[in-house]
Amino acid sequence: MSAIPDPVAVPAVRLENLGMVYPGGVRALEGVDLEVQDGEFLAILGLSGSGKSTLLRCINRLIDPTEGKVWIFGTEITALSGGALRRLRRQIAMIFQQFNLVRRQTVLTNVLSGALGRTRLLPSLVVSFPQAEREQAQASLDRVGLGDRGGSRADALSGGQQQRVAVARALMQEPRLILADEPVASLDPALRHSVMRHIEALNRDEGMTVICSLHDIDLVERYATRMVALRDGRLVWEGRADDFNRDTFREIYGEDAEPASNTGF
């Protein structure tokens, strides 16, 4: 990827005046400016419908923003299409709230699909991957503690396990940036840390930049290095977890909101 300049010199993600109006006229984002430095763990806060998912999906162009520009490691992804867009997407892994595994395939094949961006087309169409990729997929599964489940069908696993497979798939992709869209919102609260810790490890040990939307302030304080908040599609707050207090909470979630008792203020 010689087209991508030195990672130290440029931010991992830069959003400029990003806006999104869905067909039918619903505005999801408006005038979002944001820079995410390489190596950061950025949390995005906000109510349901505040535009968090749309923002994340505009970054890897699962959705085409209607206004503004997005740069990924210095390359403007909003200007790309076809093969160039797909090559840049290899650098950006995504983890979804609903895991989005291919349910009828084995866990190992699901992990291997993370490597699709770099595998040859014809062998991949008959699910034939090089031995090295298979070993790497096994190693990714080992890292999330599911090394013995490679042969199981994906839908035979519990929710927490499925999300760990999704983390392994993201790891397999060897990205420089990970987008995580409410990765633990559909999991039992007791299992949230088991998934978040693996995402944290990718950030800490592999140096991957993480942008993660979260509901739970506890998790934000525990894992994020920086946080931003969206409200009605606008960026309303930006800061460190320590700066967060009752007033900022009201600002983000509205006057009627009440922090859950375990948030500490």
Added chain:
Amino acid sequence: MGNEHHLSPRPAAWRENISRAQAVALDATLITMAMLMAELVVVAFSGRRGPTGLLFSAEQILDLLHYGWAAVGALVLALIWNLFYRRLGASPGRALVLGIPEWERDLEWTHTLRGWFVAVFIELTFFAGWLVTELDLLTLFTKFTKAADIVRGLMHPSSSVLHEGLVLLVQTIFLAFMATAFAIPVAFVLAFPSARNLTRGSATARFAYTVSRTLMNFVRAVEPLVWALIFISWVGIGPFAGVLALWVHSVAALTKLYSEQIESIDTGPMDAIIATGASTLQVLRYGVVPQVIPPFLSFTIYRWDINVRMSTIIGFVGGGGIGYILKPRVDLGEWGEVGTLVLLIAGTVWLMDIISAKIRERIV
């Protein structure tokens, strides 16, 4: 793919006018039908007799109706109803095109003009239907004796055609199998451009969708019997013509079933594969295909089942299979032999039904 949300400016005014025109056209059609059916019922019960002194037959009554006047009158009524919809309540067409307005949602049907219209419309449909199809229960229950011969023959199947019948039954099953098998790859490939959710991305994709859908709808609209006649004059009488006829029809039918299945997939896994930087074919292979294979198999087996039934009819016109020897025996009134063949067909269809149901149960 992945670029599904294309924003186009929406001039609301002309769109709304089109919707209004659609509502009026729909209402005019419905009211025309209601008026014509009412006239039909009135004429039928008025006791008027035709020039021969006999009661009118259904065809004669249909010939008498005032189609033009009904259409004009209905158009006027539809316009009035749509202009004064606030006072009269939303018309059926308006309710279908633009939705039922907020303030009418909680009303009982008896409290709206639309409700009464629909009720009368349904009643009229039954009355008119009864008259047009000349239902005659009296004849049904009193004139059984002629048919008794046939039933007696069917109940006493003759063994003289058993051998020939069995041989052609095997041909019938193979005929249906080959038609289905050759239809699978073609329908599989056509299903992707025929799925709306995969063809929003570009103008080319939308064009492919329109072409594929239109073509398949046309092919499916033509009865297999007609396809059989075409192919019989093409490749000659025999099972090959039958295979081709059923193949063409199966391609169209399977394409529709397959593509509807693709349209109902969970797009989540597809998004996940797109996000890895995979190419379009890889996205289809990993994000779409695993989700649709079991239903595809199920549809295909069901289609084979249908093709076995259809191939007997195809045989009637010369498309090979058991229907080919059934036709002359029906014409000659050899009911014993007909009975044998009908039992063979019924037994096969019954078996296929059970087997295909079992297999589909296992798959899905």
